[in-house]
Amino acid sequence: MLRVDNLAKKLGDFEISNVSFDVGEGDYFALLGASGVGKSILLEALAGIMPPDSGHLFLDEKEITYEKIQKRRLVLVHQNQSLFPHLTVRQNIAYGLKCLGRTREVMRGKIGQLAEAVAIEGLLDRYPPTLSGGEAQRVALARSLAIEPRCLLLDEPLSALDNHSRHELRALLREVNRQGYTIIHVTHDFEETISLANRIAVMEKGSIAQVGSPQEIFHHPKSEFVAQFIGIKNFFHGRLNGTECAEKATLRTGNFTTGDLNLLVYTDQPPGLGHVCIGSDEIVISTGKPSSSARNIFAGVIKDISNTRSGIEVIVDIGREVAVVITPESLVSMGLSYGDRVWIEFKATAVKFFPK
């Protein structure tokens, strides 16, 4: 439905280049990237607020790169309130409808219907400065939906909200998407992305690093940046050496070297350069040398211990720093602390190899 082809734009310190992706009808497409990566510029270029320096935009196969902003029907919802402070909530929602020349009757019906959909019936006569952050974003959403846009562009719409409103608004966005609206959502929050999007583009330094479903991105991160961004800690570049079985497309054990480290890998890929990921919850830590069947066993020193959402993260230096997640109970029972010598082990199947 919306195709972005090789878009580039430079604006002060921000720059985006080589940005290409496709958004399908009804997609919830998330653009994920750190702040300052140029995500907002990209959205503004899509909305027509800023023309790109080069590249093309197609909406329903029609080029809209230089189409006037008011003709696009790609409506942007900002992180910061962009409600008109001198108009009531009702007048704000009616704004786009008036531009379309709708009659009073049609407007009244539409406003009532939208107010109910986003649960702001009681706020219609209030002025925006008196609304809470969550209420304001609901109104902004209703105002954008009023003109029945071809696509909603959301610029970090949830980042200024408290936890409760954020959860409510996420549910609302999923509902809007279910009703058939295509959404492009810019965010730096991976958790937000996986709870909402069916397709994700990860942005790195002004270009798209990877596009795919949440599963693809999570299980097959293409670069160290992507891996780190989505919270995968153990990501190593290196080379897969001669495998024990020569035939391709058969699973076999290989030897992966990264720096001074040799890891055993179970893979169907031919030898060559690439990277491996090891899930930090698939690594076992122990204070004595383990005697299990795992073939990747290393000794190391604890460099850091910290609390995370998924448990206690222990960083062990085995020549490369490896993150291991354990439960708080294990931490206490093993009595681990900074500088301790420990052993870690993981199976060859826990090491995922991705060729370059």
Add this chain to the structure above:
Amino acid sequence: MKQRRVDKFDLVFSILGGAVLLFVIAPLFSMVIKTPAADLVATAAEAEVQGSIFLTLWCSMAATALFAVSAIPLAYLLARKQFRGKRLVIAIIDLPIVIPHSAAGIAILGFINRDSILGHAAGYFGTSFVGGEGGIMLAMAFVSIPFLLSAARNGFLGVPVRLEKAALNLGASPLRVFLTVSLPLAWRDIVSGLVLMWARGLSEFGAVVIVAYHPIVTPVMIFERFGAYGLKYARPVAVIFIAVCLVLFLVLRLLARERSDVAR
């Protein structure tokens, strides 16, 4: 009990500030109390005085209204657009404030006299700027327009660009965005600019007296009575004119505040 100590800093600054206040109030106050009520009543009844005050008010109002039509769009451009020579334009529009008003009057006179293009055009319609209401308005507008321009420009600068973008994004044309978003949000500053421009225009003496001694505006009449009959005869006109202006400004301010309160 807590003892209140007077801060030395506050004390010194209050004394200095009070002196300035006194300097502004004292001459006006003394002028008012030195004017007998009987003189005021008699002067207010003079047809010449009434006509002059009416002329001054209406000319300054018309000048403000006419020039606002193009000054407000110019202020918007200066607030929003970047172009070559923008700083020069800003310097030029402040020029009327810094040049002597008699010089401004001479410049305007040269611009509208019977030998100029504007003068010819006026003559074609059987009228003349020089010595007429048109000339008075031009002289008033020339010296007072910077006040409107800078107030309106500040007002537009205070309107967040993202709101204008949001309106465009919702399908509004640039003109509609200007009328429904930029103008209402800058309205408070624009109104205070309009009031300032009008006030500056109706109090103008130097430029107006050169362009049109007659019909006589009130500042010129005050000067004329002072020159011909002295302080005693000039005072009642001055007091009446000041009173009329003060009442009008107060009313306007109140109206403007009410409007913007509704808008907030």
